Amino acid sequence: MAAHAALICVDLMSLQSNGRTRPQARSFFMSQALTQRLLAELEALVLIDPHTHINPHAAASKTLADIMGYHYYTELAHSAGLPKARIEEPGISPKEKVGRLVEKLGEIDNTAQFSWLLEMCAAFFDFKDDRIDASNWERLYDAAEKRMSQPDWEQQVLKKSKLEQVYLTNDFDDPLSGFDTKLYVPCLRTDDLVFHFARPAVRERFVKATGVEPGDAASFTAGIGKLFKHFLSRGARACAISLPPDFEPLPVSPLAMDPILKAIATGKELSADEARTASRFTFWTLAQHCREHRLPFDLMIGVNRRVYEDGVYQGQDLFDQRTSLILYRRLFNDFPEVTFPVSVLSQVANQELVSYSWIFPNVVTNGHWWYSNIPTFIELDCRARLQAVPKTKQIGYYSDMYKLEFALPKFGMYRRVLAKILAEDFVIGRGWSEQRAIELGKLNLRGNVETIFGR
Amino acid sequence: MAAHAALICVDLMSLQSNGRTRPQARSFFMSQALTQRLLAELEALVLIDPHTHINPHAAASKTLADIMGYHYYTELAHSAGLPKARIEEPGISPKEKVGRLVEKLGEIDNTAQFSWLLEMCAAFFDFKDDRIDASNWERLYDAAEKRMSQPDWEQQVLKKSKLEQVYLTNDFDDPLSGFDTKLYVPCLRTDDLVFHFARPAVRERFVKATGVEPGDAASFTAGIGKLFKHFLSRGARACAISLPPDFEPLPVSPLAMDPILKAIATGKELSADEARTASRFTFWTLAQHCREHRLPFDLMIGVNRRVYEDGVYQGQDLFDQRTSLILYRRLFNDFPEVTFPVSVLSQVANQELVSYSWIFPNVVTNGHWWYSNIPTFIELDCRARLQAVPKTKQIGYYSDMYKLEFALPKFGMYRRVLAKILAEDFVIGRGWSEQRAIELGKLNLRGNVETIFGR
């Protein structure tokens, strides 16, 4: 990151003088340099990315299509008018796909997502233009392909992105073999178990993965225990799930689950009531296993799936802002031994997240998720968290990436917001030394990841 | 707008360097001039105002009472303690009315709404004071009346406000004659059809306007078709409706609507269920006609009518923030061919609007409505939209005005916020050229209006 001369917005009113004279007051006029210094320190930090969707067998991109095929670009291009059929046409080459998406980049070049793309192209492929269009995309595509075909491309990306560890989100029946689990750390994704277990294919995968026939609550629970043991034997650091806005976890008696599991075994379709009961029973059982194995349980709260059914792949989900952490009241009370890193999809839920983390020892704030992952929301949310949640209970950021190259621009975006807040609110606003602000930033970006997921 | 020397808040951290050196970095210290330059370009732009309540037969004000009688002033004065009976006393002269409202201006002079008033008085009547009170209001009133009585006052206002076209909001039975529909563009307002069709007077107006006796769903639908044809023959550019927070559009079978229309015909009062069914049927029918005629359907979501029943005229409506665009899921899916410019009344609904516009090709963001139309909310909302919604899918602003004079201060307010964001987030933050930022601003202020409503 080149050093830019800039005049930072110094918020005088957040100056929380404690009645003491402060030597740094004189340096306010040099605050642009201050922010740059903080940012440089944060940029020097080697990262652990605590939530991604990386496939450890194909972590880096092979062509620009792997990057631009990310749903952020396909869905925005589609939103801007590119037909789904053109984007997802079977059999088109990666280059053809990129070419089609490029047609619409000019209409989405205002977005933060586009700025990530440009930042990746600049950082990884020495791309110097400020637009990607018909005139230059093929050159870019070819240059990118050349780089990406280098045998150590994955290592280059990790190094340039300063990534030391990348947490995964693995299906419950993932064998977790054939990759370095010290680098790519397994996490147990449980959406299928909680919300789709009635699907024959899911149940079948469960039987295959566990060797257990889930005929009743006891055997189902035992099977889940086997999944945990498998994941833990491979160094898993978290159990994770994404949840719809209206989900309310509550305990369910095994006696209520038994007939439902029997119905599932016979392929009977569940009623809405039965489906909810099953989800609750499974969720609660997962929490119990997290407690037993002292595994953090990542809750990603608030997504409605397939709202836009004709949307592109992974571009169909939205949300209902009418949700509340009050739905998790019983869970947070009943599992004081389980740490719950919570992400909220709706920005308006951030104050609840701040307040619940401020009160519940086992609730910690976790990153800036999806529709809340743009600078204007990150700044509001991060600032409130830093003002009201114990500093040891904040996981600053995760990339949520599908391909390794995205960590660089996404963490870059977050670090810039974080450095700004540290400079304005802490060094200038509260008279902290730069060193102290940097320590807070590092705790937020990395230290807490180690502590919270460190087991 | 005079050029003010000012020191803009330069947000260093939003500097999204793409690893390239940027020549404009040196100009940060001159950023106040930058913002002024952007603003000047936006101010030079000739506007189309895509949503107003202008009466084309009396578009401009005749006295200051036409301006200060706007509900923004009467309701604020009433809120500050001026009795409704004094404001709405039958038979008082316009001057008397203004005199009474002036009593309370000192208590609302902090508001953005008051600043519009002052800006209008300065721009149109050469008023140079910074307050309007007992000492100067009569002079102002008389000066305004003199100006307003000039035969070309309407043209003066249009010219000074740089207004090329003004979209209307017409009752469904408006003859749409006697005015220049190229200047004052008709739009079909459908609240009465959807929510008040059971009122005998509304039904009667329908019969009169269409020549159709709406005895069943088929004839009712045919009648609506006639309304569309009439409006389209007069150059209508949109169908529009305001909706309560709990409205959920869903398709309804004509068979379910038939008996309800029969009940309405006999003057029978509808049950709550019947009323909801009728609203849904009518709404869905409107969407079908919008599809057929390729007319955008403006949705203004979230208003509860007559919450404060003793409030002044047009000052009785409020809202319930507990609403969600998830209620429109089926609509957005079923009508991919219809463009829905969506306004939300509640500021907390803006993130949903951003996200739904980011995903659904047929949802576009539309202005800053009513209780969200103050600078602090506009800045948050506009910034998020520019960061996450394709730039071609954002209708920056409409005035919602009842009298022509309001476009000047309202668009002025918006342009200042927009120029600030363009300077901070795009020119400084992302290294865009000024020209490129100005183009984005012009697209937002005008270009998209042409494209989206251009038919």
Place this chain on the structure above:
Amino acid sequence: MAAHAALICVDLMSLQSNGRTRPQARSFFMSQALTQRLLAELEALVLIDPHTHINPHAAASKTLADIMGYHYYTELAHSAGLPKARIEEPGISPKEKVGRLVEKLGEIDNTAQFSWLLEMCAAFFDFKDDRIDASNWERLYDAAEKRMSQPDWEQQVLKKSKLEQVYLTNDFDDPLSGFDTKLYVPCLRTDDLVFHFARPAVRERFVKATGVEPGDAASFTAGIGKLFKHFLSRGARACAISLPPDFEPLPVSPLAMDPILKAIATGKELSADEARTASRFTFWTLAQHCREHRLPFDLMIGVNRRVYEDGVYQGQDLFDQRTSLILYRRLFNDFPEVTFPVSVLSQVANQELVSYSWIFPNVVTNGHWWYSNIPTFIELDCRARLQAVPKTKQIGYYSDMYKLEFALPKFGMYRRVLAKILAEDFVIGRGWSEQRAIELGKLNLRGNVETIFGR
């Protein structure tokens, strides 16, 4: 507060030129001095604190444990991992308690709440360090104890904090004797009456306080009247209540209340329906008495009690953001003569509060409550209120304190935010004179408290 040189963020775009040249434009470069000047004027103002939980018989702290025992510190320390049993162990000395809490201060030193602590220690005990830890806390504790043991400590705190009057929140059966009610002004807290009257102990206290056996609605109402008369005879300035997010006040017939009061008299447990009916009847009766006695009714909306049942004392309450002022529609309409100062716990409810205060003459905005009382939320909320609510209808701030020492840092935090907004939005943004901005600030901080609670 020492004068710090600082460079204020000058928001050029909010410059609302009215087409006039403005002499202050040149002073933008000196805006840091401007903000300091405004702040100094606000800091010189003698305050009335319109909502606290002060015990007038022990208003000031006796040891640092009285300060650090405040739930803000115990709950944050607990949230950071300090076991409740260590914090609330019976029999530990105040010094031991502080020592235990100090262990966790290093993990919460980022919070606004910690900054209040540091500011109190600096202002009252000449504490000059920027941390409180194992190395210095005992020295601090002893120094504080020494100061606090001075016979006029309470007066010193009042003077240093520039507090002229402190409103209390008294139980309904408080004798209100033995203290200066001109300094410590009684307010009638009614949570117990509305939500816990079925508890035998509460009913008993009612009988004792009123001499009335509440056997039916008429006698209950009469008893409540006695409470009002008692409070009014002691100079009470408000009736106050905190309310859960789902409470909807509605009138209830005395005939519906009679059997419930009979059931309560016999110790019968109420059904959920009966409990709601009782709460509504009592609440409505309180509003009627407020009307009769022209007493403002403070509504503190949105708290769920005992969400975290194992939390520390007073650290168990949270909220559900899904609430709306629409629930108060009937109340606000039916009691135009009663002023309702409204606080909302959820920050996302602030726009509703702004809008309802803008429309309803009897609704005024009241402070920044609890989970919304951090600088980032205060700034958003205060800015919106100043932009859209009549300036005479805004009670800027109350401390909500349990011990006198907290007024200083809490009002300090608010004044810094307020001065920033006055400088940016009014002096610079709208060209107001400094004097005019200061007057607005003083009205907001004090003048409106006098008018609204002045009776």
